[in-house]
Amino acid sequence: MILTVTLNPSVDRALEVDALVRGEVLRAGDSHIDPxxxxxxxxRALLANGVRSTAVVPAGGAEGEQLVDLLKGEGVDMVAVPIVGRTRSNITLAEPDGTVTKINEAGPVLSPAEFAEVSDAVLAAASSADWVVICGSLPPGPSVPAFAALCERLVAAGARLAVDSSGPALLAGVSAGAALVKPNREELAEAAGAELCTLGDVLDACARLRKAGAGTVLASLGADGAVLVEESGVLIGRSPVTVPRSTVGAGDALLAGFLAAGARGEAALIEGLAWGAAAVSLPGSRMPGPHDLDRTTVRVESRPDPSRPLGRD
Ligand SMILES: Nc1ncnc2c1ncn2[C@@H]1O[C@H](COP(=O)(O)OP(=O)(O)OP(=O)(O)O)[C@@H](O)[C@H]1O
Ligand SMILES: O=P(O)(O)OC[C@@]1(O)O[C@H](CO)[C@@H](O)[C@@H]1O
Known part of the structure; x- marks a missing residue:
């Protein structure tokens, strides 16, 4: 079982618009609501592909109830910890050329008592989990040291910890000795304190995270694919998408596929890239199922050219 922890979950509303014009009334085409x-x-991605997972989420207010209902509707096993604040709603505006504009709320405050309750729920469920995967932004409330303490307690309890976050929370996971981190290009650049212009820059930044305590680094690079830096070496892969529809959640699908396939080596990278590409072809933050996956288009190399420039962000 893979336990996921989302300290700042949301109700995601995606609206398709012909063009994003500031200051105008825009008429939406299709719309989707996803947990x-x-x-x-x-x-959600693991469940869609038959892999057991439990999601821990704090939930509060009408949106918290909606989130829980949406998760139940999809059959996602969850531990919902009630909180006083209102769960956030995040908006995605998707244009036909695949351009996505996202507006994310800060999210409700998690009081120290609520954070302690969520932490206890995570630690209790972690004992039967193959992985504990902590993802997303920290909501207002918990301090970075409190978050770091949760990561450290999990590692001390023998959990295999994966962290997909940004800024100080990502670094806290690295210092705690997370077995896996999944930064995107922006998060990796921030962690490394350097701009990433070439593949070589990415490899250096990944090596720095490993030196600082992370086990494996899976860096997602949008249309440039993903780089895997682990004990046994380096791999880079790509999975071209003909018609990108919404990149929202592509990184989550990549991480889910990678974990589902054992979280190491070429086979896991191929699986992750297939899931990431499939997510990009689907609207909103819909997660791919087995019929959406095409592993034949994934290309992986073991001797990446460090001078290769990355595409523009
Ligand atoms: N335009 C694209 N074309 C092809 N594949 C893409 C594209 N964008 C993303 N991907 C695939 O999805 C994976 C994750 O993308 P990205 O690096 O944007 O993740 P992310 O920023 O963590 O996304 P999110 O936070 O929305 O989940 C990439 O590694 C790649 O495999
Ligand atoms: O604000 P955060 O926590 O960084 O990101 C939240 C979010 O953008 O990430 C998911 C896509 O990866 C969406 O479902 C959700 O709205």
Whole structure:
């Protein structure tokens, strides 16, 4: 079982618009509502592919109830910890050329008592989990040291910890000795304190995270694919998408596929890239199922050219 932890989940509303014009009334085409937040998406993707997962989420207010209902509707196993604040709603505006504009709320405050309750729920469920995967932004409330303490307690309890977050929370996971981290290009650049222009820059930044305590680094690079840096070496892979529809949740699908396939080596990278590409071809933050996956288009190399420039962000 893979346990996911989303400290700041959301109800995701995606609206398709012909063009995003500031200051105008825009008429939406299709719209989708999905249960959201990065760990929630990892659980949804795993479930869609027959892999057991439980999602831990704090939930409060009408949106919290809606989130729980949406998760129940999809059959996602969950531990919902009631909170006083209102779960956030995040908006995605998707244009026909695949351009996505996202507006994420800060999210409700998690009081120290609520954070302690969520932490206890995570630690209790972690003992029967193959992985504990903490994903997404920290909500207002918990301090970075409190978050770091949760990561450290999990590692001390013998959990295999994966962290997909940004800024100080990502670094806290690295210092705690997370077995796996999954930064995207922006998060990796922030962690490394350097711009990433070439593949070589990415490899250096990944090596730095490993030196600082992370086990494996799976860096997602949008249309440039993903880089896997682990004990046994380096791999880079790509999975071209002909018609990108919504990149929201693609990183979560990549991480879910990678974990589902054993979280190491070429086979896991191929699986992750197939899931990531499939998510990009689907609307909103819909997660791919087995029929959406095409592993034949994935290309992986073991001797990446460090001078290769990355595409523009
Ligand atoms: N435009 C694209 N074309 C092809 N594949 C893509 C594209 N965008 C993303 N992907 C695939 O999805 C994976 C994850 O994308 P990205 O690096 O944007 O993750 P992310 O920023 O963590 O996403 P999110 O936070 O929305 O889940 C990439 O590694 C790649 O395999
Ligand atoms: O604000 P965060 O926690 O960084 O990201 C939240 C979020 O954008 O991430 C998911 C896609 O990865 C969405 O379901 C959700 O709205």
């Amino acid at each position: 959201g937040g990065k760990g929630v998406n990892v659980s």
